[in-house]
Amino acid sequence: MCRSEEAMCDVYIVGAARTPIGSFRSSLASLSAPQLGSIAIKAAVERGGLKPEDVQEVFMGQVCQANSGQAPARQATLGAGLKTSTIVTTVNKVCSSGLKAIMLGAQQIQTGTQNVVIGGGMESMSQVPFYLNRGDTTYGGIQLVDGIVKDGLTDAYDKVHMGNCGEKTAKELGIGREAQDDYAISSYKKAAAAWKNGIMSAEVVPVDVKTRKGTNVVDHDEEYQKVNFDKLKQLKSVFQKDGTVTAGNASTLNDAAAAVLLVGDDAVKQHNLKPMARILAFADAALHPLDFALAPPLVVPKLLKMAGLKMEDIDHWEVNEAFSVVVLAFIKQLLKMAGLKMEDIDHWEVNEAFSVVVLAFIKQVGCDPEKINPHGGAVSIGHPIGMSGARLITHLVHALKSGQKGLAAICNGGGGASGMIRVFLLSGVRTPIASFRGLTPEDIEESFVGCVLTANCGQNDGLQRDGLEDPTLGQSMGLCAEKSAKVPHGPFFYITSIEYGISRESQDEYAINSYKKAAAAWKNDLYAEEVIPVTVKTRKGVVVISEDEEYKKLIESKVPSLNPAFLKDGTGTITAANASSINDGAVAATLVRGDQIPNGILIELDQPSTCYLPSLGLTPLAEVIAFAEAGGEPVDFTVAPVSAAKKLLEQENLSVSDIALWELNEAFSVTALIFIKELNLDPAKVNIKGGAVALGHPLG
Known part of the structure; x- marks a missing residue:
């Protein structure tokens, strides 16, 4: 239960569990x-006393x-025995992914959106494939790309490589090889x-x-048992000739998962739960990419202000040890803010991506090493990058x-709290949608908000496995939308075109x-305001792409x-x-809270309501009044x-007739036809400028 209408709800951790951390290509x-x-999710739920x-x-x-297959977090959720209606999101914030997932879960509870949420992280670095770039193979063959190095450590x-950043830090702070080894x-x-x-x-x-x-x-971490102290100091540097970072004083490649069970006040009372801890605040910070390890100090002022705490209120610190300099700079700035001495802090916990992280931390502050990571850190325990924050x-x-009060921080994120009172959409642009292989991700100059295929391409077809195939059934998404397909471990399922009586002719017509509609919209310049041109350098010169490609390729007679x-079998x-087709593109929107700056101005919206916006001369495109998610059987x-549309209408006490326009992703024509049929919509109000079938469907 929230403390007041505008206050945020309290968030409690009632269960927390992790798997042992396995060594690379080991148990x-x-x-x-x-x-x-x-495994981690199931254990966290059970230990928290919930079903x-x-x-x-x-x-x-x-x-x-x-x-890993489509929607890996969804796989983990269903594998843990949770309901198919559970809403699931996979998070990628590199080493902060696990902690960021917990922060997102906490935010859902703070805003009153949910009352029971799982947050955590997982990684199997042993199963990361090598990549083959999609495209024409040049003379002389093609080079494999290591997915761990490309997407995780560069x-x-x-x-x-991140190790070179560690070398840079060690050199700048004068932290030698011997200190790191020790x-x-x-x-x-x-x-x-x-x-x-x-x-x-x-x-x-x-x-x-x-x-x-x-x-x-397997019930123990493996990595700490494999050290050879005699050989550790004889290891050669890994990243630079005559460098200081070695395989012995840096964290390792590992496999593991961790999850925590987050609940609100209502769940605590309803289920008579015993909280392990309460989350007071969370926040993020960012710096130049090469200095990513120094971001945690920027987080702390936000955290303390949000939580209404002072430095002396913190009993236990968890700080990411991407490099030792992270921790040293972190403590130095914290103590300066609080006017404290090192002896005032009882416990420091730091993730040891590299020993140099911790040593820089200690060097700048002069703190007692015994108070930092008293139970070991990532150097000895392991660093499965998506799991470490959790x-x-x-x-x-x-x-x-x-x-006691504790604080955890990991590079590019850690701790904090924020509430969302009202959100306004100020701007939104997208790139043109290119036909498959018309553009590569490197050619897109806008930021990606969501991205499904985060790798280049798998050694097998990563596009099919990670983007277009249901991992539970091992079937293409097209089969899920078709008449029937045989479940490998069960009976036939019958859905979509057969179940809803949607014929081939009606799908083709749609x-x-x-x-x-897409062609008419482009002809009448209806897309001009939302599309930003993309400049592409080619061998023949610079090409400016300012229009979607896919809709031009239709041959209606065929x-x-x-x-x-x-x-x-003749029934398809x-x-x-x-x-929809396979495409490349990006889109971004700017959101702003109307209560952030005083002296707002009155804005009339298209709907019969008013709102206040900061006096920045901004005119909103729209107000986000509600959002929702829905889940079901993967095959459906x-x-x-x-289901999502019905939830939104019910949430805002609206009827179908209250909606002027409907925008639906046309993964398949049958998707839109079912939507129209189930909600009894006027087709003239659905995707009036065409949809994914004609414009394209870049998954993320």
């Missing part, structure tokens, strides 16, 4: 990230998603002692791994004593109409004669013409928009 290598995630059906929403972080702007050895010893003394066991859920010889139970929280809530794309109805995805 957990046979389990995918979603499989590991499902799977009580969970309303799930956020799970994962960085290297290639070859700065996308300066094209340097710190790494200390981290390994602390992790070993923590396991020996039973400190870690409370947060870890054992994992059963099936092998040829039977079932192997591990910090999982460990923190188990390590805190009653009445598709042709979509193409015609539509009825096209063969079905998915069912080859979905073709390349009445389904084409019907899901109907």
Whole structure:
């Protein structure tokens, strides 16, 4: 229950669990990230004292998603036994993914949107594939790209490995090889002692791994057991000649998952739950990409202000150790703000991506090393990049004593709280939508808000596996929209075109109409204001693309004669013409809160209502009055928009007649036809300027 109408709801952690952290290509290598995630989610729910059906929403972080299959967090959710109606989102914020997922979950509870949410992270670095770039193979062959290095460990702007950033930090702060090695050895010893003394066991859920010889139970972290102290100081530097960062004093490649169960006041009272901790605040910060490890100090002032706390109120710190400099700069700025000394802080917890992170932290502050990561960190425990932020929280809530306050921070994010009172849409633009292979992601100059295929391309077809195939059924999404398809582990399912009596002719007719509406819209300049031209450099010069491509390619006379794309038995109805295509494009929108700046001006909207906006000379395009999500059986995805629309109408006490225009993604023509039929809509109000069938469907 919220404290007042405009205040945010309290968020409690009632369950937290993680899998053991497996070494690279070792005991957990046979389990995918979603499989590991499902184990952590299930354990968090059980330990929190709730049932799977009580969970309303799930956020799970994962960085290297290639070859994991469509919607990996959704796989983890259903694998944990949660309801198919559970709303699920996969988060990628690199090493902060797991913590960011928890922050997003907390925000849902704070705003009163949900009352029971799972937040966490998962990664199987052992299963990240090598990539082959899609396109023509040049003479001399093609080079494989390591997905871990490309998507997980390389700065996308300066094209340097994260380890080189660590070397830069070590050089600038004068942190030598010996100091880093000594710190790494200390981290390994602390992790070993923590396991020996039973400190870690409370947060870890054992994992059963099936092998040829039977079932192997993995119940301990592996990495800390593999150190050879005699050889560690003899290892060669990895990233630079005569460098200081080695495989021994840096974090490792690992497999694991962690999840926490977040609840609001109502859930605590309804289920008589016993909270482990309460989240007071959360926030994000950002710097130059090469200095990403120094972002945590920027987060703390936000956190303290949001939570109404002072530095001396914090008992326990969890700070990301991407490099030692992160932690040293972090503490130095915090103590300066608070006017405190090192001895005033009881416990520091830092993620050890590299030993240099912690050493820089200690060097700048002069703090007692014994108070930092007393149970070891990522150097000795492991660093499954999408999971590490969630591990910090999982460990923190188990390590805190009653009445203590703790803070966790990880590079490019950590801690904070914000409430959303009202949101206004100020601007929105998109690129033209290019036909498949007309543009590459590198050619798009706008920011991506969402992106499904985060890898280049898989060694197998990453486009099919990660974008167009249901991972639960192992079937193409086209089959889900077709008459029937045989479930590998069950009976036939009958949906969409057969179930709703939608014929091939009606789908073709709808598709042709979509193409015609798109062509008319472009002819009449109806898209001009929302599209921003993209300049593409080619061998022949610069090409400016200012118009969608796909709608121009229709040959209407050939539509009825096209063969079905998915069912080859003569009963298929979905073709390349009445389904959306494979495309490239991007879109972004600017949102602003109307209460951020005083002296607002009165704005009249199209609807019969008024609102105040800051006096910045801005005229809103629209006001976001509601949003909702819906879930269902994976095979019924084409019907899901109907459920979401009904939820929105009910939420805002509106009827179908109150909606002037309907914009629906036409993954398939049958999707739109079902939507129109189920809601009894006037087709003339649906996708009046064409839809994805004609314009294209860049998934993200």
